[in-house]
Amino acid sequence: MSNFWVNLYKFPRFLISVLIGFFLTTFQPIFKLLNNKKNKLLFITIIAIIIGLCYIIIQIMADNI
Missing domain, CATH: 1.20.5 (Single alpha-helices involved in coiled-coils or other helix-helix interfaces)
Structure with a gap:
């Protein structure tokens, strides 16, 4: 035990x-x-788009309650 x-x-x-x-x-x-400047800009842009889309989706979901 x-x-x-x-x-x-x-x-x-x-x-x-x-x-x-x-x-x-x-x-x-x-x-x-992220060592490359071009890749860093692309990564930040993609992350910003994902966060923006999640924000919009959550707002739409909250309005439908």
């Missing part, structure tokens, strides 16, 4: 390390693309 509690105490550290590893491997290619 004590082995169960030892494993349970290790779980938060495991979860944090998995999340950090996921984000590092996901965002590493994006950071490499």
Whole structure:
């Protein structure tokens, strides 16, 4: 039974390390693309369009309630 509690105490550290590893491997290619000025402008434009579209969609959804 004590082995169960030892494993349970290790779980938060495991979860944090998995999340950090996921984000590092996901965002590493994006950071490499941002070294070029042209790519940086394109990335910022795409992010702005996505945020704008999400804002518009949420407003339309809120108006339909």
